[in-house]
Amino acid sequence: MIDTVADERRRGRPRSATAKRAILRAAFDLLVEHGLAATSMDAVAQRAGVSKATIYRWWPTKGLLALDALYDGWETSPRGPRETGSLRGDLLALVRPWVRLASAPGSRRLLAALIAEAQRHPGFAAAYRERFVEPRRAHGREVFARAVARDEIPAATDVEVALDLLYGPLYHRLLHGHAPLNDRFVRDVVQATLASVAAAR
Amino acid sequence: MIDTVADERRRGRPRSATAKRAILRAAFDLLVEHGLAATSMDAVAQRAGVSKATIYRWWPTKGLLALDALYDGWETSPRGPRETGSLRGDLLALVRPWVRLASAPGSRRLLAALIAEAQRHPGFAAAYRERFVEPRRAHGREVFARAVARDEIPAATDVEVALDLLYGPLYHRLLHGHAPLNDRFVRDVVQATLASVAAAR
Amino acid sequence: MIDTVADERRRGRPRSATAKRAILRAAFDLLVEHGLAATSMDAVAQRAGVSKATIYRWWPTKGLLALDALYDGWETSPRGPRETGSLRGDLLALVRPWVRLASAPGSRRLLAALIAEAQRHPGFAAAYRERFVEPRRAHGREVFARAVARDEIPAATDVEVALDLLYGPLYHRLLHGHAPLNDRFVRDVVQATLASVAAAR
Amino acid sequence: MIDTVADERRRGRPRSATAKRAILRAAFDLLVEHGLAATSMDAVAQRAGVSKATIYRWWPTKGLLALDALYDGWETSPRGPRETGSLRGDLLALVRPWVRLASAPGSRRLLAALIAEAQRHPGFAAAYRERFVEPRRAHGREVFARAVARDEIPAATDVEVALDLLYGPLYHRLLHGHAPLNDRFVRDVVQATLASVAAAR
């Protein structure tokens, strides 16, 4: 959404909340079913029972609409994962739900398309990171911070690198599909992350 | 390429090697300069001085043409990296040239586009893995095999996982751009891979 | 034309009269200059300063566009020819303008192309007859009706056959070009038509 | 191929005459079935079991090939119609077989296409007239000459005009399809031609 804030008094006809919901819902359904490239703005407009101009009034680009639609459809739990008492447990709790969501064929296709879109439009890249990357990394940072507080890992741990060691391999298998992204692999990756952090001690 | 083998005597007019070279070269240049989506088949045909029908005779899809063009333009050294005597050195020698190549803005954009394309067309995905993923992983397997032979790492090391621990974080920063993909990070990732392999002992 | 009537309030953006005029004009010019087969839709679009999609939105086929364009460019006088007081005079007044128009090289070529098109597409054939054949035959029927009213020819005259006796030979020379379509021939044909009608008395 | 067996038996001089026959036959079948525009040279070559180059060696153009193919397939009786003793009978005998042949849907379509082609290529027009128009007109001239000899019509009769009065209306209904081309109409046209010739006495 461009501006959810409505603190300032607007003059004309207010924005139709119905239309907005219908657009996001239609876009989400079409995106999951057909992917980004195969989802046309005309199709979104038609399915939402809305004019194309209405969509373009609020979202300047198909990519940004997709971003909002997917955020709206996916991001059900803004709060971080539950605490388990150990770094290993926290990391698994952090990563497993994401793997479950991202492994569906539709999601995988979309994730790849969003990443590709981000290479082409810097503005889109920023929005993508803000919406999809940062929240999860923020949760990850908390997890590592708790581990530091518990004195489980050194305070000097480079959390940013650790997060890449954690998420990188998962994304890798997800996008390349050269090997299965199963829970075995998830545990291996978490284990490796722990090992690397411990070795840096 | 459709058929590199020409041991059998073909009947009609042979394929024009000039045209093929011109097409691959034109496609490569345009791809690097404009990216996959912004490279049109018409433009490739015109720049190659070739008819569009000729392109479509040999490459059924823009994606597969791009694959061949990039393979042709990039893959200069089919042999693996030089041996350094240590796993750490070998891994750095394996990864650094790839990082250098893939970090150029054009390459990054293209890599993302290829990955996105692969989610949509299973046939393309297979070709992509065969052309771009497997060769590098094969080199990586040799590197780890040498380390085993040197008794540097356990023989039971799961090489496939190790390769994902190595390449995954690099791809991650490359595609998401949330943090720099510099040599510092490369060394960190190699170090982490070593730590994880060592810890599994 | 698709919809000449516009008395009902339409919802969306109204059709651009400018674009429509430009398309018909461009098509007409190109058709007269190059003929039907050598006139491409791309060329029409470019010359009209219009997108190809706009043309295809309103005319499903090149043939139907040609029909409208030629009707628009040629059919200047919807009213019938002037009355001369005699069947002979009326027939000459009916036929001479048509011969003058149709004898130009461009027109001849186009007429033949339209007739050929009509053999292939039944829908086109109907439109062709409605636009180009029927109006002229209607005028002819009036001419013969007046002659009957003047008691110049029998009331039982088969007007449809008479019209074919009149137009048939003219079209024949026009399309086959085996002999000149001059005013001498026009007078001969009118004379023969009169003789045949009189002999049936 | 007409007969591959006999063809394989002979070694040195392959089948130039065989190929020619196969080409004409294949072209004729395809033309009658699909029309001129929908018959491609590739299709003719494939059906004839012949290379495209072989076709182009003998016929410079698709139109001229069609001309020969149709002439070969249709023109079964080069001799004129039988003599009946009266001009009326001779004209009917001249015209009825042609009407029967030309009325088939395939023929009608082709005739129109040939006429259209003739407007575009002067060389084709000449060949068309020589092959298809002149022979029939020559027969017609003989018919009228016999009538003059029998003193049935004046010696000063303009035969060229008379032939147009005869064939023109028939072609007209054939190509425009605004009214049926049945035997009733044929008799009316013959009658009208006779009346016009008699009236000129």
Added chain:
DNA sequence: CGGTAATCGAGACGGTACGTCATGTCTTACA
């Protein structure tokens, strides 16, 4: 309570790429 202003639907528009197809030419291997 009427004016003002922004919204919405419908959908036409310019632009551009797609992948297909046909024509007529040209190049090789074979017989």
Added chain:
DNA sequence: TGTAAGACATGACGTACCGTCTCGATTACCG
């Protein structure tokens, strides 16, 4: 040497989508 196989340049075809635009019809608030 002619023929079959078939690659080639050229260029039109009709479809699809994008993002912009022009309407007339709705809502609100504001004076």
